[in-house]
Amino acid sequence: xxxxxxxxxxxxxxxxxxxxxxxxxxxxxxxxxxxxxxxxxxxxxxxxxxxxxxxxxxxxxxxxxxxxxxxxxxxxxxxxxxxxxxxxxxxxxxxxxxxxxxxxxxxxxxxxxxxxxxxxxxxxxxxxxxxxxxxxxx
Amino acid sequence: xxxxxxxxxxxxxxxxxxxxxxxxxxxxxxxxxxxxxxxxxxxxxxxxxxxxxxxxxxxxxxxxxxxxxxxxxxxxxxxxxxxxxxxxxxxxxxxxxxxxxxxxxxxxxxxxxxxxxxxxxxxxxxxxxxxxxxxxxxxxxxxxxxxx
Numbered sequence: 387x388x389x390x391x392x393x394x395x396x397x398x399x400x401x402x403x404x405x406x407x408x409x410x411x412x413x414x415x416x417x418x419x420x421x422x423x424x425x426x427x428x429x430x431x432x433x434x435x436x437x438x439x440x441x442x443x444x445x446x447x448x449x450x451x452x453x454x455x456x457x458x459x460x461x462x463x464x465x466x467x468x469x470x471x472x473x474x475x476x477x478x479x480x481x482x483x484x485x486x487x488x489x490x491x492x493x494x495x496x497x498x499x500x501x502x503x504x505x506x507x508x509x510x511x512x513x514x515x516x517x518x519x520x521x522x523x524x
Numbered sequence: 525x526x527x528x529x530x531x532x533x534x535x536x537x538x539x540x541x542x543x544x545x546x547x548x549x550x551x552x553x554x555x556x557x558x559x560x561x562x563x564x565x566x567x568x569x570x571x572x573x574x575x576x577x578x579x580x581x582x583x584x585x586x587x588x589x590x591x592x593x594x595x596x597x598x599x600x601x602x603x604x605x606x607x608x609x610x611x612x613x614x615x616x617x618x619x620x621x622x623x624x625x626x627x628x629x630x631x632x633x634x635x636x637x638x639x640x641x642x643x644x645x646x647x648x649x650x651x652x653x654x655x656x657x658x659x660x661x662x663x664x665x666x667x668x669x670x671x672x
Contacts, residue, residue, distance in 0.1 A: 406561065414559055421555035422584055447604055448583045452560030455580045459564055467579040471608040473663075517606070 391462050394498050394523040403461045403488035403502065408453040410445055415480050418449055432480070443480035450478050450515045454504045457486045458519055465521040468499070472517035483509050491518075498523055526632060529641070532596075533630050541592040542625040546585055550617025553577035556584060576614035582649055582660045583607045587625045590645050590664065595627075598641055598666045605642065605665035613657040621657070623647040628661060641666045 389404055391397050412430070419425025424446035427434030435443040451472045458467060478484055485507050492501035499522050506515035525533075550570055557567035557578050566574045615621070628646035632639050642665050649658040 408561055409559070417555070418559040422552055422559065423586075447607060448580070449559060451580045451583055451607055451609070452556060452562075452578060455578050456557075456561035456563075459562060459567075459578070463564060467609075467611060469608070469610050470580060471606070473606040474604055 389461075391523070392464055394493065394495060394500065397462075397490060397493055397500050397523065399490055399493055401490045403457060403490075406453070406457040406460060406486040408450075408456075408484055408486055408506075410478065410480055410482060410484055412443065412480050415443065415445060415449070418446065422448075424448065429480070440477060441479060442482075445478040445480055447472070447474045447515075450474070450506055453486055453506065454488075454515070454517070454519065457488060457504070458502065458521060461488070462500075462521060462523060465500075465523050468520050468522055470504075470517065470519040472504070472515055474515055476512070476514045478506060478514045479508070484514065488519075526639075529630055529632055536592055536595060536627045537630065538626055538628070539592065540624050540626045542587045542589050542623075544587050544623050544625075546621045546623065548577070548615055548617065548619040548621060550575060550577075553581045553615065553617075556581050570617065576616055579611040579658075580609050581615060582609055582611075582647075582658045583662075585621070585623055585647065585649065585660060587623055587647055589625075590662065591643065592627065598668065600641070600666040600668045602643075602664045602666050604662065606663040608659075608661040608663070610659040610661075611657075612659075613651070613655060615657065620652040622650045622652075623660075624650070637667065638670060639668045641668065 432442045488502045488504045625647045629644035647660045
């Protein structure tokens with residue numbers, strides 16, 4: 387497993403990307419809410435979220451997608467993400483540790499593209515968000 | 525495919541129902557990048573010569589409506605089931621963009637709890653020169669209530 391890759395020649399089929407611990411703290415979600423959007427109670431207030439039937443405040447799906455993109459950019463700084471598809475299977479809870487992982491599932495040397503399966507799991511190792519990304523590398 | 529879904533597809537797929545304009549603020553996508561954990565200065569430093577939004581930022585651009593105004597109510601509660609971005613060109617600070625939305629797909633899956641209807645709303649995003657720079661899809665799932 388390479389900590390970083392710079393060209394398609396560095397990528398190995400089946401390799402696991404370095405795991406990334408996203409910032410799911412309430413402070414980060416509140417800041418996201420103030421500056422980007424999704425600042426309503428279900429995202430920024432545990433009590434309001436519980437009243438809406440959630441176990442606690444939840445991370446906006448658009449931010450979970452951002453976490454996945456950041457993991458890819460940290461591993462492959464020269465990569466251009468061309469497609470990223472995410473399935474919101476279950477809520478990502480604020481103030482709970484989560485882990486983001488990725489596995490290389492296809493390499494097309496001619497097109498210089500790499501496909502990656504991406505997953506957000508919680509501390510019980512349950513999948514909360516999953517999907518695929520296609521990146522282009524030099 | 526179920527008859528009711530075939531009818532919805534014939535009536536609604538690929539017909540534009542919303543158009544909205546966005547003026548992109550680099551400070552907003554910088555905050556998006558920082559909250560996401562991006563470390564590349566091209567996403568986080570406004571003065572960087574290649575300053576641009578992370579590709580997934582376009583998922584935060586929201587239209588006025590998710591479905592056509594005459595789309596019939598389905599028997600269940602809608603939930604955000606996922607998002608897809610197809611990137612074609614960078615989004616820059618100060619860009620003036622236009623988002624045009626249509627229903628891109630309608631399909632079903634059946635589980636133990638019954639039928640789920642998936643609606644895929646695609647926003648095609650263009651710059652002010654008319655160049656198509658991204659597609660942002662929102663997948664909504666409706667778990668149908670039992671009619672019994």
